[in-house]
Amino acid sequence: MSTRTSYILYIFFSCLFFSCGEQEKKDVEKPVAAEEKKSAQLQSWASKPQKEILDWLNKVTDSTSSDFIPVKDRIAVFDNDGTLWPEQPWPNQLQFAFDYIRAKKDDHPEWQKDQFLKEISEGNYSGLSKAGVPGVFKAVNASHTAMSEKEFSEAVRKWLDTATNQKFNKKYDALVYQPMLELLELLREHDFKTFIVSGGGADFMRVFTEEVYGIPPYQVIGSYGEVDFEIKDGEPVINKIEGDVYFDDKEAKPKAIHRFIGKRPVFVGGNSDGDQAMMEYASASNYNTMCVLLYHTDDDREYAYDTKTLSGHLETALEKAKEKNWLVINMKEDFLKIF
Amino acid sequence: MSTRTSYILYIFFSCLFFSCGEQEKKDVEKPVAAEEKKSAQLQSWASKPQKEILDWLNKVTDSTSSDFIPVKDRIAVFDNDGTLWPEQPWPNQLQFAFDYIRAKKDDHPEWQKDQFLKEISEGNYSGLSKAGVPGVFKAVNASHTAMSEKEFSEAVRKWLDTATNQKFNKKYDALVYQPMLELLELLREHDFKTFIVSGGGADFMRVFTEEVYGIPPYQVIGSYGEVDFEIKDGEPVINKIEGDVYFDDKEAKPKAIHRFIGKRPVFVGGNSDGDQAMMEYASASNYNTMCVLLYHTDDDREYAYDTKTLSGHLETALEKAKEKNWLVINMKEDFLKIF
Numbered sequence: 166m167s168t169r170t171s172y173i174l175y176i177f178f179s180c181l182f183f184s185c186g187e188q189e190k191k192d193v194e195k196p197v198a199a200e201e202k203k204s205a206q207l208q209s210w211a212s213k214p215q216k217e218i219l220d221w222l223n224k225v226t227d228s229t230s231s232d233f234i235p236v237k238d239r240i241a242v243f244d245n246d247g248t249l250w251p252e253q254p255w256p257n258q259l260q261f262a263f264d265y266i267r268a269k270k271d272d273h274p275e276w277q278k279d280q281f282l283k284e285i286s287e288g289n290y291s292g293l294s295k296a297g298v299p300g301v302f303k304a305v306n307a308s309h310t311a312m313s314e315k316e317f318s319e320a321v322r323k324w325l326d327t328a329t330n331q332k333f334n335k336k337y338d339a340l341v342y343q344p345m346l347e348l349l350e351l352l353r354e355h356d357f358k359t360f361i362v363s364g365g366g367a368d369f370m371r372v373f374t375e376e377v378y379g380i381p382p383y384q385v386i387g388s389y390g391e392v393d394f395e396i397k398d399g400e401p402v403i404n405k406i407e408g409d410v411y412f413d414d415k416e417a418k419p420k421a422i423h424r425f426i427g428k429r430p431v432f433v434g435g436n437s438d439g440d441q442a443m444m445e446y447a448s449a450s451n452y453n454t455m456c457v458l459l460y461h462t463d464d465d466r467e468y469a470y471d472t473k474t475l476s477g478h479l480e481t482a483l484e485k486a487k488e489k490n491w492l493v494i495n496m497k498e499d500f501l502k503i504f
Numbered sequence: 505m506s507t508r509t510s511y512i513l514y515i516f517f518s519c520l521f522f523s524c525g526e527q528e529k530k531d532v533e534k535p536v537a538a539e540e541k542k543s544a545q546l547q548s549w550a551s552k553p554q555k556e557i558l559d560w561l562n563k564v565t566d567s568t569s570s571d572f573i574p575v576k577d578r579i580a581v582f583d584n585d586g587t588l589w590p591e592q593p594w595p596n597q598l599q600f601a602f603d604y605i606r607a608k609k610d611d612h613p614e615w616q617k618d619q620f621l622k623e624i625s626e627g628n629y630s631g632l633s634k635a636g637v638p639g640v641f642k643a644v645n646a647s648h649t650a651m652s653e654k655e656f657s658e659a660v661r662k663w664l665d666t667a668t669n670q671k672f673n674k675k676y677d678a679l680v681y682q683p684m685l686e687l688l689e690l691l692r693e694h695d696f697k698t699f700i701v702s703g704g705g706a707d708f709m710r711v712f713t714e715e716v717y718g719i720p721p722y723q724v725i726g727s728y729g730e731v732d733f734e735i736k737d738g739e740p741v742i743n744k745i746e747g748d749v750y751f752d753d754k755e756a757k758p759k760a761i762h763r764f765i766g767k768r769p770v771f772v773g774g775n776s777d778g779d780q781a782m783m784e785y786a787s788a789s790n791y792n793t794m795c796v797l798l799y800h801t802d803d804d805r806e807y808a809y810d811t812k813t814l815s816g817h818l819e820t821a822l823e824k825a826k827e828k829n830w831l832v833i834n835m836k837e838d839f840l841k842i843f
Binding site for chain 2: 237240314358360367368371375381382383384385389392393394396400401403416419420423424425426427428442445446449
């Protein structure tokens with residue numbers, strides 16, 4: 166199966182397993198401000214995982230310890246969907262795709278000739294199941310290609326500034342896990358470079374990661390498609406076009422780490438079987454490494470899920486965590502605060 | 505023409521245009537030490553380009569200036585071959601390939617059945633012209649694939665520690681341009697992130713860029729091939745395998761900048777037509793940008809070349825430099841010191 170087909174299937178199944186609802190625009194909280202992103206020694210974590218992380222960090226940054234890791238090798242990678250922000254009822258990026266199609270329908274009369282795109286453009290997702298993979302394929306293409314990198318970034322920016330998560334009545338970039346922001350900051354305070362290695366689209370994530378997570382675009386690795394380069398009206402332009410998609414999940418994650426980072430990470434944060442391969446890759450480092458696996462167990466404050474969803478499916482990684490001594494975080498108990 | 509074919513043709517023609525000589529191993533100078541890499545305000549540059557660069561830098565880092573560039577957008581990219589180190593008589597990476605085949609011939613009896621690889625394994629390059637593209641294709645495959653990332657890095661490391669450039673009687677990583685080291689350091693002293701964006705192989709460059717240029721692997725963008733991921737004897741391994749090659753030259757450079765950096769650079773250093781597209785891309789930034797184009801004019805201290813070679817061909821970029829006001833460096837006059 167091609168990576169492109171896998172990607173579409175991923176988005177498709179992520180969608181099918183949940184009921185679809187329309188997003189409303191309301192006045193909601195602003196994104197997390199930079200000054201709120203201090204590590205505060207992981208104050209939003211329960212004491213047991215807090216101690217375990219701090220103990221590891223003290224060891225690997227103590228130059229007199231046999232576990233010392235030189236600054237140049239302090240590479241920390243994090244999954245995004247389900248690790249830094251929610252991924253239910255389906256990935257936020259898919260909601261962006263649907264909202265984009267609805268917002269742009271007047272510019273694309275050709276969408277009205279396609280039953281599925283027509284329904285999506287009206288905010289009606291009931292035909293998703295019937296439209297199947299080809300339908301999702303069309304929706305992703307319609308919202309992610311045939312535009313310049315600048316046009317795409319602006320579309321994502323506008324969406325983040327206006328769209329609202331229905332369950333929490335907040336903007337999407339205000340819904341990031343506070344304990345994970347503290348962890349990112351703590352690692353950087355100890356001279357780690359923090360990277361995202363996610364199945365989400367790199368171009369999508371890069372619009373907000375610098376402001377929200379403190380992670381610059383060149384440390385954001387994700388799925389990516391083809392682009393071309395042209396001089397248009399005297400101006401050089403990068404266009405997002407249809408073509409092969411590198412779907413950055415499972416084994417593709419350590420491969421992307423090789424391609425983009427060129428060093429083996431010593432810290433990994435993840436939440437699903439899709440993160441298992443990069444955790445195994447890191448765990449085989451010569452250094453004393455740490456892998457943190459979030460287990461979504463809190464249906465009141467967020468969501469509870471493991472094997473009943475294909476977006477964030479957690480099963481084999483949980484088994485492997487026992488064998489490899491990865492730190493499993495029970496979010497209901499271990500996160501004193503979610504957002 | 506596929507990117508893979510382009511890459512092979514590039515290496516092939518780079519080779520054909522020059523006579524071939526055997527490399528000897530001698531006691532030579534060590535790589536440039538970190539403490540020698542200070543900017544020293546570009547003391548190895550002639551006063552005119554020195555002033556031009558310093559004036560630009562003062563403007564764009566002065567928060568009261570209309571040309572001010574915020575730290576987060578201070579992205580500087582540099583070509584490698586011909587910009588940070590020599591690329592004549594052919595790219596150093598190709599010499600590595602030939603030396604690798606000679607060193608490993610006993611492990612690969614199958615190479616002896618191929619006339620061209622047999623000759624290469626004996627240090628005899630006279631059949632290169634006749635072997636043509638398929639020959640170079642075989643040589644590159646033999647030296648860059650069918651091994652783990654670790655094995656490849658170790659092979660490059662060993663080569664850098666032992667091989668000697670014939671013309672200068674120095675190790676290859678001791679032969680880097682002192683003025684460019686000062687420029688890299690000066691930019692970093694002004695909070696720029698320095699990246700390499702080169703047609704050379706990323707995996708090859710990453711072995712030495714951190715020590716020699718102060719540029720970590722995750723800021724090194726180059727040509728790259730396919731890899732796979734496997735668990736071998738319980739250990740996760742990345743293997744370099746045959747497959748498509750992304751050849752990072754010409755239009756592929758701004759495309760790679762989009763893919764790997766996700767921000768438009770404000771400073772570009774290059775030396776050939778292969779760097780023109782990324783210079784045009786940077787020049788169209790909303791910021792006040794600077795592009796520096798090295799012109800190899802010093803046959804005594806280094807090499808003099810422009811249009812008579814395909815490795816480092818310089819013609820259209822020189823024309824474009826006038827139009828775009830890029831800073832052209834006449835190395836004979838403007839570099840007070842080469843290495």
